[in-house]
Amino acid sequence: MKLLIKAPAKINLSLDVLHKRPDGYHEVEMVMTTIDLADRIEMSLLDKDTIKINSQNRFVPDDQRNLAYQAARLLKERFNVKKGVSITIEKTIPVAAGLAGGSSDAAATLRGLNKLWQLGLSIDELATLGSEIGSDVSFCVYGGTALATGRGEVIQQLPAPPTCWVVLAKPFIGVSTAEIYRRLQIDGIHHPNTKEMVRAIEEKDFKRVCNHVGNVLEEVTLDLHPEVAQIKDQMKRFGADAVLMSGSGPTVFSLVEHDSRMHRIYNGLRGFCDQVFAVRMLGERHTIEG
Ligand SMILES: C[C@](O)(CO)[C@H](O)COP(=O)(O)OP(=O)(O)OC[C@H]1O[C@@H](n2ccc(N)nc2=O)[C@H](O)[C@@H]1O
Ligand SMILES: Nc1ncnc2c1ncn2[C@@H]1O[C@H](COP(=O)(O)OP(=O)(O)OP(=O)(O)O)[C@@H](O)[C@H]1O
Incomplete structure (x- = not known):
């Protein structure tokens, strides 16, 4: 079984920092929106109990440093999944660019594996899991437009911005x-x-x-x-x-x-x-x- 899923980039229309928190993160207030610039993530079931990452992009790690790998590992560990997956990342979003490319790949992996491994998790549950991977991942699970607070993981949906x-x-x-x-x-x-x-x-x-x-x-x-x-x-x-x-x-x-x-x-x-x-x-x- 195979699944193809899009992982769109985000931009911050506004980004404010309120204070530094005792845990080292910063308390933020951000308005974020997804844009029509996306990586394509292909996921296929493996008989072997492993996570395989493939990417042609030399800046994208193909091991446990990859945020998509971390998303798959998190689901495997948390829900005791014994199946494997091969994840191919066709990169369009520039890397280390401020566009949440890795975070969006992780979010797409959570959404995709929820289907592929038939975990039956809600979008809110996926977003909460995503926050364990990175601060931008929760927003990327939902996509669209949102006000993000906390360290970025508390998401309040907003309507679509004016067209431009x-x-x-x-x-x-x-x-x-x-x-x-x-x-x-x-x-x-x-x-x-x-x-x-x-x-x-x-x-x-x-x-x-x-x-x-x-x-x-x-x-x-x-x-x-x-x-x-x-x-x-x-x-x-x-x-x-x-x-x-x-x-x-x-x-x-x-x-x-x-x-x-x-x-x-x-x-x-x-x-x-x-x-x-x-x-x-x-x-x-x-x-x-x-
Ligand atoms: C700059 C933004 O991309 C704006 O959307 C985000 O605030 C950062 O999101 P991200 O890359 O998913 O961030 P994480 O992977 O969670 O954290 C990377 C590093 O950024 C710093 N960090 C991140 C988020 C936050 N609210 N306060 C922080 O101080 C921390 O030092 C952390 O070690
Ligand atoms: N799937 C992935 N795609 C791109 N980079 C990844 C991925 N997984 C891990 N990385 C690592 O994460 C680093 C940051 O890449 P990324 O493109 O996610 O940054 P970013 O867009 O600035 O993120 P953010 O906007 O969330 O701060 C890269 O240097 C790379 O080594």
Whole structure:
């Protein structure tokens, strides 16, 4: 038996850090949404009781470091599964880019194996399990658009944001999420207005969404990698309606209403960046399966 499942990337429309917690994580308030840029995960049952990971991408580990492997192992251990699985990851989402690629592969693996191994778990149960793998995994289990709090694992669904283009550009660098959080100076943070972002989405007000994008990790990554600021400047110059770094970076995205400007930004950034994409947001939760 075989299953093919999509693992979409996310962007953070806003990302705020409230304080550092005693467990070392940061208490966050984030508005996240999935986009039409996805890895394809193929899962097939194995007679042998093992987890096999295959990927052509040289940056993707094929052992227990892979978050998809960790998802399969978690389900096997927790539910005493004696079957094996072969997981092939066709990577489209740039690696270590702030787009939750690994987290989404893990979430897709949880959803897929729930079917393949006939575990009968609810989506909420899968999301709770996902939080044991990484802070972004719970959101990725649901997909769609959400307000994420706690360390990122407390998910409150939101309606689809207003329709627009998302143009993404990733410079030739990778970023460590742990290092960016470590370097963040909590005092003196300029907090984005999360409530206003949520309201703008609920009212499908594109201009207001654009006015309230914000990411407190941006400054930290920009200090380390000035090329991220250059990409932001270029996108603004080419006419983006809003420009922001996603997650801990280094990928920068712009929100664009008009097709002509989307083309201008996309063509202007190609050649200058490692990878450039122009995609739509997926909107609400139910659209991500398949
Ligand atoms: C930057 C974001 O991607 C935004 O969506 C997330 O906050 C990070 O999510 P993630 O990569 O799934 O994070 P995890 O794998 O759980 O943690 C990686 C590292 O980031 C730091 N980390 C992560 C999440 C959080 N709320 N506070 C933290 O301080 C911790 O040092 C942790 O060791
Ligand atoms: N399935 C996977 N795909 C990509 N990278 C993976 C995967 N599993 C483990 N990794 C490891 O995780 C690291 C971070 O990769 P990933 O693409 O998930 O980062 P990210 O998009 O910045 O994550 P986030 O936005 O959640 O912080 C990589 O350097 C890689 O070694």
